[in-house]
Amino acid sequence: MEVKKYTLGQLGTNGYLLMNDEDLVIIDPAGEPNRLIKEIESINIKPKAILLTHAHFDHIGALDALRDEYGVPVYLHANEHEWLENPALNGSKYFPVKEVICQPTDHTLNAGPMSIGDMHFTIIETPGHSPGGVAFVFNEERLIISGDSLFHRGIGRTDLPLGDYDTLIHTIKEQLFHLPDDYVVYPGHGPATTIGDEKKLNPFV
Structure with a gap:
């Protein structure tokens, strides 16, 4: 599986395209929809789903444009279903940006195993930054979004x-830090890291 990272929008939010030979999944379409559509067209694999780690405005800026372009379902944790339509909850009301209002989600993300096509991963609930935050763990590839x-x-x-x-x-200590040290972490902002490095060097935990 290949992971492509794109730094998008005014807050430099990371959006991801994950793909294998048959399947492509969009995670956190943060902004710049035309750029993402151009990239997807160059890959020449139709997306099968849009997965959201959470529903803050800087992670959903291109959501409706990509959903409309490809007709794919959107997955989001139940604790943030109302956030897509509510600028006060998704945070766009409090920043000097256009208020973000998206159509409702299609499906609910639940903790545990999930598959989309031939992609198999585990959903971990990661509340704290927001109540419906999740992480996507790809054990075979030893990586986490x-x-x-x-x-x-x-x-x-x-x-x-x-x-x-x-x-x-x-959440970090009891969920994420229980993963193996060599798992690569692809975060919502900034460069990738590993679980082991963050256990040793992250000043907050």
């Missing part, structure tokens, strides 16, 4: 609506 929970030498902010610092620290 962590959203805004764990960063390279950092953690997600907890000063937005319904964020909670203690919950986030518990």
Whole structure:
């Protein structure tokens, strides 16, 4: 499986395309829809789904454009189903950006195993940065898409609506840090890292 990272939008949010020979999945279409569509067309594999690590505005800026372009379902944790349509919840109301309002999600993400085509992964609930945050763990490929929970030498902010610092620290220690040290972490912002490096060097945990 190949992972392609794109730094998108005003906040430099990471969006991802994950693909194998048959399947392509979009994770966190953060912005710049025309750029993402151009990339997808060059890959020449039709997307099968859009997965959201959470529903903050900087992770969903291109959501409706890509959903309309490819007619694919959107998956989001139940705790944030209302956020797509609500700028006060998705945070766009509080930043100097156009308010983000998206169509409702199609499906709910639940903790546990999930498959899309020949892609097999595990969903881990990662609340703290937001109440419905999740991470996508690809055990065969030994990688994780962590959203805004764990960063390279950092953690997600907890000063937005319904964020909670203690919950986030518990999430990282009890969920993410139980993964093997060599798992590569692809975060919502900044460069990739590994679980082992963050156990040793992350100043917050």
